[in-house]
Amino acid sequence: MKLKVFIISLVLLLGTFTNSAAQATDLKGAGSTFSANFIDKCRVMYGQQTGKVLNYTPNGSGAGRNFFNNKLVDFAVSDTPYSSLDRKPSENFVYVPLVAGPVAVVYNLKDYRITLKLTKQVVAKIFAGEITMWNDPEIQKLNVGKLPKTKITVLYRIDGSGTSEVFTSYLNSVAPNIWTKPGNKTFSTAFPGNINNYVGAFQSASGSTQIAFLQSTLNGSISYNEVSYAKGFKSASIENEAGRFTNPTPSAAASFLSNFKFNQDGSAVLDYKNTNKLAYNISTFAYGVAYTNSGSNAATVREFLTFAITKCNKIEGYAPITGNALKVAKAQIAKIK
Secondary structure, rough: HHHHHHHHHHHHHHHHHHHHHHOOEEEEEEOOOOOOOOOOOOHHHHHHHHHHEEEEEEHHHHHHHHOOOOOOOOOEEEEEOOOOOOOOOOEEEEEEEEEEEEEEEEEOOOOOOOOOEEEEHHHHHHHOOOOOOOOHHHHHOOOOOOOOOOOOOEEEEEEOOHHHHHHHHHHHHOOOOOOOOOOOOOOOHHHHOOOOOOOOOOEEEOOHHHHHHHOOOOOOEEEEHHHHHOOEEEEEEEEOOOOOEOOOOOHHHHHHHOOOOEEOOOOOOOOOOOOOOOOOOOOOEEEEEEEEOOOOOOHHHHHHHHHHHHHOOOOOOOEEOOOOHHHHHHHHOOOOO
16 A cells, blocks of 8 residues: 555656646745645636746655755745754745644544544544544543444554644643654654554555545544545544634634744744634644745745735635734745845
């Protein structure tokens, strides 16, 4: 299965570059698959208004940052900032809060049609391999109706993923007694044990699209993904820090992200223990990452990023940048020369 997914991903990636070579490109970006559906719709709107062509390669936040480091693209999109372990660009750059949204806990459970409720502890135990059956008493007591006696198959991102880093950072923050390792862009690195001991029960794919495709083939599977990739499946209602079960909606993500402080570089200081009653706490910003000295393409980079935060604010599944985050975004864009 891993080989098959790798081949499909490679074909898609090669196809992206082939298509871009066939037309003049005014701007190139790469990175986050979490925000790929947002970028795809936004770049079409941008093209219609300006006549300019934006090519975006959704190869994951980690790969996008590497492309950016090597100046293969004009900007990257990343769900998380560079970590202390990452190689950072040698030149000055900024983070631009571009869009926000929830990371859904998505499941394919054909014999149970009711929306599942899951506490943060139960989510951590499932993804740590401690709960292995859907009718486990810890899940059953939270939900109405009889859950099926079906094995749980956990799906995770094998590529360097900002979505993985957000999700595992959340688990480490809210359930540190279960998820004992800090968040990481590589799920297997953050996993609190040896993931090789869970062959079959844990399966991987590269990118949000491939995770969604794999999930469509596996009854009993559970994954973490951006909500626009979850169509056709259900997303669990997750207990927040106020003790309420909330769904992964743009408004709930906005409630979670509304009052955070920002670092001078434009990145947010996320607190997964935010006690806002309306918040869905597995939420994140996606950042545009751009050089302050973007050379001859600086004006176009500024133009598109400004368009994204001001004109692409009604795209399904995503929360627009508002309030203080919007002020920060505009100030960061102004630094691109």
